[in-house]
Amino acid sequence: MTTAAKLTKWAQKKPLILIRLDEAQSEFLHNSRQGFEQLTLIKPHSALQAVKLPTLCLLEIHEDDASKCYLATATGKAAVSTFDTRLTLKKLIAVKPDSLQILETLVADARMKRLLNDRLPDNGEIKNLSPKLSAYLVGILAADSRNQAAMEMALSQLPQLRRRDDASWAQDDAIHAAMSAFGIRSGVLPDQIVLKSGASSGLGLIGAHLYEDNVVHHDALRLPGFDAISSDVTGRAVFRKSDEQLVIYTANKLPLEKMLGVDLIYVNETRGSIVMIQYKMLEQHRQNQTNTDWIFRPDQQLRDEIARMRIPNIENTPDDYRLSRNPFFFKFVKRKIVDDSHQSFFVSIGHLNQILASQNAKGPRGGVRISYEALRGTYLREADMLSLIRSGYVGTHKVETEALHTIIHEVAKGNNAIVLAWQQKIQEN
Template sequence: MDDTWFFRLISFVERKGCIILQFDSEMVERASLSKHGLNEFTKTYPHDLTQKISPPLVCFILYQPLESCKTQLNIGVLSSNAAISTFESRIKYKNGKKLFSSLKDLLYENYDLALSEILSIKKQVTYVKPNLSVKLIELLSSFTSNHNSLQYISESLNTPTKYSNNSALQEDAIQTALRAFGINNNEFALDITLMEDKSTGLLRLKDKSDLISENFGDPELKLLKPTRFIEDNAITKDVYSLLSKYSLEINSLTGKALFEKNGEYLEIYTANRTTLEQALGVDLIYINLTQKNTVMVQYKMLEQNENSTQRDWIYYPNEKMRDELTRMRLFNQCLGPDTNEYRLNKSAFYLKFVKRDAALKNGSIILPLDHYEKIVDSSRARGPRKGVRISYNQLKGQYLRQGPFLGLIQSGYIGSYSKTTGALRTIINEIIDDNRSVITAIQRQAKA
């Protein structure tokens, strides 16, 4: 069992405590009429009620659903607290999730006097000290039905912002897939399904089925337990058939997310044989069944050159990279032209070089495979000792930026031709067998 998320959450509240907001029935009704309900909102309070709020904080909402006599708890992140007038501050609450236990059930499970007193206080805003915050999280986690919500909050508090490890690369790959589809990570997925106790960046996405504004009634009637990835029923029959074409084996999957826009679906699957931390890299495979093109992005880390008088970022190809290049070349040889399709570049492969510890928003450059090969064969790829390396400075701006790259994917101007299913079947298996993490995004017509 991977319980890293639990210890991260405990560690967070152990340092900062948490906040409880109490909503009366009038506030619940007003929230139910807003776009995101209790999932995301801003609210103003007098300064004296918010003086202990130092975002980010784990935040609970204590309320009574409109059609129930049971007091309910929801959990989210209080992300900001700012003075907006002489008398008031505005707080922002986001990433709200349902908890599948009422206050009565929670206190009955493991009675704790101090915790009961805190939860019984009838105040708009209550700061909970770290020791009691830990007890509250531990108590909530004793209900296995709460694990999805708690894990989501833990992951959202630890969202990678810099290119530091495979988790950050996977986060960037998922965001790249979403942008190639024309949406961002603030959009709600139609469905998110997770493999039991597997870590995946999909945990940080918003699930439409969790929109609390649609579920203000009796928790026992409307709040269904979250589904998990089960090998026999995790994937619908048509999607299973589609995945089988590419040999994306179910036992490697860690999660699936489904999005919809303008009559099209985007299905994102994360897969790795071992844990994400142990994987030897990350790949994104974007299969656009609408434009009939496939683009594969392999991530490579640029390290800062500390020995140079001029700051630079360097990547040194190794033996494994040479093996991967051989595989890519063999794949490209299978790409026969199609008289009905046009490509600026028929190669499926692109290398995304990211600067270690740089911000996800602006720390990357992209090279097509054939451009990369020209560079490593040229004199500008030779270092002071004649070793081969990719130098950020030596590229002198000759690379693809993220925006134009995504536009080329969307238009179908780059990527392999549609007649490559058999070759894809082989290469996806090889990537996973090489202990790399794979994010496969499939864009298709909703009625396909």
């Protein structure tokens, strides 16, 4: 089922909300950089009583002498006083058309046009729509390809619909892991972001309000410093902190996945190390009525990936310390979402090979498997792993990292999504 079809079905159960902010509200919103990440509005109880949440919200906002529409997800409402309710909106993304009046002109059906005209809000007002009109308007938004990113964002915020395929989820998780390793909180907006026109990138979901002056939809061939593989690059985001910067690239069809068997490459130029991570999903396995385990069953793909996890031998003697110079790690993730997040753990490739060769990997029928319960906590937690990456205690030595730069920049073909996070010192002019 397509994104548009899923949102249409959802809107028929929980109809859309239309909001038109006045000039003062719009100015306050624009002056708050995080306001497009999460916006709250206070309205009388009666104005929000009929609103069913969570649902989609279409907002019209003043921008200079014009207006602009944004698609958001209304996720919660709560009484904040005897008279008023607070409505919470998340992830405001610009869409076409630019105003609710122009949207009305796109409505071809006479009955729908009349219904929309009756429900258009005045400045500062909130109006909820009927199920049929909501579904009709979702169809109009979906017909414009420029709205695809906003609709995917809205879909990702709705429970039961937010699950994506393993590859796209892993890319999104890898981006946030790289940000965490660099010491950046989730929700912080990048200083720069570039998205390739027409391409799908997890970077499109990291910031709520993608400002037109720092989001450039153009050919990724223009991405600086990444010319060798830029034809496959789908996005680039830059975060700055003190005298360092983190550059995250997302790409499709890179040979690095095929060549090295990884999903995330973290290049820490500050410490001179590279860490590479492959994602694997754990499936729930019920042992009996009371006990549940999480299992990953190795297959030929895993064996092929492990066989590819090799780095060149370096003749130079390293002069920096590492707990482990092997850069390859596996992140095992419970497929089920718990408290709006995936629970996971890390093991090194050396530890994984030891697990696979041990009796603990043998199932009751003699098959090989990786059991969450059998590990008994002998693994790295998320915070542990990110701390090791940030400090440079794990990963390649500097001399190995320098050699791998050539590989990263020279390979030109491949077939799976990959995230490359590059942490470096900011050079003085």
